[in-house]
Amino acid sequence: MFKVTFKFESGEGVEAFAASGENLLEVARKTNVAIDAPCSGNAACGKCRVKLLSGALDSQKTRHISDEEYASGWRLACVSKITEDVEIMVPDIASAYKSRMKAADLSSPQEIKIFEDAKRDLQEAGLELKNSLSLIPVEMTAPTLDDTMPDVERLERAVAAATGIKRVRIPYSVLKELPDKLRQYEFQVQCVVRCTSRDVFVYDIYGKEETVRAGGLVVDIGTTTVSALIIDMLNGDILAKATTGNGQIRYGADVINRIIESRKPGGQKKLQDAVIKETINPLIHTMCRTSGLKTSQIYRMSVGANTTMNHLFTGINAEPLRTEPYIPAFFKTNAVFANDLGIDINPDAHIIIAPNVGSYVGGDITAGTLTSMIWNKPELSVFIDLGTNGEIVFGNQDFLMSCACSAGPAFEGGDISCGMRATDGAIEACTIDPVTMEPTFHVIGEEGQKPVGLCGSGIIDVISELFRCNMISPKGKFIREGKRIRHDKYGMGSYVLAFQEDAGSVKDVEINEVDIDNFIRAKGAIFSGIQTLISSLDFDVSMVDNVYVAGGIGSGINMKNAVGIGMLPDIPLEKFHYIGNSSLSGSYAMLLSAEAERKVYELARSITYVELSTTPGYMDEFVAACFIPHTNTALFPSVTQVEISG
Structure with a gap:
């Protein structure tokens, strides 16, 4: 066994052990070290660049690394094998996709306007903003020697009387605490319940005088980014909002590579753990700290995701999605609960999954169609x-x-050499002077944040400006010369937005003709x-x-x-x-x-x-x-x- 030490530009480090001949990217994945690999380790994208600080690697030479860079220690993790103890530097750009979690400032009107607009539009369309979750007061007489009814039956009868619904369901999570809570609150309680025409489900019990907030969790599982909200189910208020990178991305930027990875031994669980344990659960805990809710006070969850993400999230085989005749396991399901998947919320929380339409049109689109209001x-x-x-x-x-x-994945920075998701360090807007060819850009993050790469909106701006300024042809080839335009030994042109000394990474931030060609195909x-x-x-x-x-x-x-x-x-x-x-x-x-x-x-x-x-x-x-x-x-x-x- 050999020791592999991963070092980061922040100065932190992580140690791992690997067998002789083990792939460096696979070692990083097992150690939970974030190294971007949109092509899932096929040596096609060149984004898993790392620097060898000490020791030696059995590493192939690829077109993504110049002779000079190779001589100075740069390698692609996906084509490198462990042969001895090594120290590896992981640059910021290699892990930019998994940057720190970002919590929203809900005091900013811009952060909540889209949700207020959605509520207004739905109400104007005649849809009532009411769900089946409610808080009801329940009063019971205390048991005596003459009244020896069991606690659970006592609660069931009281809830039935309060709601007018005969069938009352009390789960084990409530039952196990029932004797203590009823006596603590002297049989005068409030119950968080879900009422339907068929039954009442009791989620939780509180004291009569307690202030109760019934939370709901909203999650958009994007292939690249996961965003989430915690809301008050009783009034619709947004209590917390946060985003982070999808932990699955180290298994590939696109759904096909992830499906392939999921079919390897243990792969399905790895993909599910990456999105739940590494991504969604940390988001939940961060938002609960922000909102002051306990995780057990989140009683329902909704998910918007594409068809493949829905399968990988639920731990269901997604392989039939990528092979003819492209049949999913489900378009819709109402059978999933938090406890089934290990989501860190109330174990009995029902998970509402927005329905899919086809193998490649999922619930994220049906949910989006709703709020676009084009149907109305x-x-x-x-x-x-x-x-x-x-x-x-x-x-x-x-x-x-x-x-x-x-x-x-070009719109979220994939297939682009300096591409990244819309997070700190990403250039999100840009203009170019047509005469001097000098760029002016805006970088996401705090004032003074140095650029690390380009996110989708920034890529659109840069390519549009390069064309507007007659710097590239309709085919995306550079047709002007200047200090920011250069060509490699193969003749490929590139435009430098930020030279290394002005960038927040270990290399220039630039866009080349291959990037432009990839984006032209995406926009096409x-x-x-x-x-x-x-x-x-x-x-x-x-x-x-x-x-x-x-x-x-x-x-x-x-x-x-x-x-x-x-x-x-x-x-x-x-x-x-x-x-x-x-x-x-x-x-x-x-x-x-x-x-x-x-x-x-x-x-x-x-x-x-x-x-x-x-x-x-x-x-x-x-x-x-x-x-x-x-x-x-x-x-x-x-x-x-x-x-x-x-």
């Missing part, structure tokens, strides 16, 4: 969710059609998906009245720039609306309102799923869209470039 409007609208993949819903109050675009998938859905009904983009764009790829997308690169149709900018994380807001609505929950199930049944890969003409649309802005420039009359003199 007569005019034609497009709803787009930009995440690790792109999903589109088109329609109005009469019909809804959806599709999934194979956009890849989105635009061709929109075109295909709309044209399949003989409609035209000019007939679209609203485009709702969702996704946590930054503080907001510059819609003009998104049109400028040909990602979104060239229609008046006032028709575009950025609605943030609609999966989270839709899951919030499902938890808060029983009618909203029913509406999401209704929407899932009514959405027609279109498989783009089998749709005639789609591939032609896609190929045509893989230029900036498009091969048919007539589709983008507003897109212009700056004339550069001299």
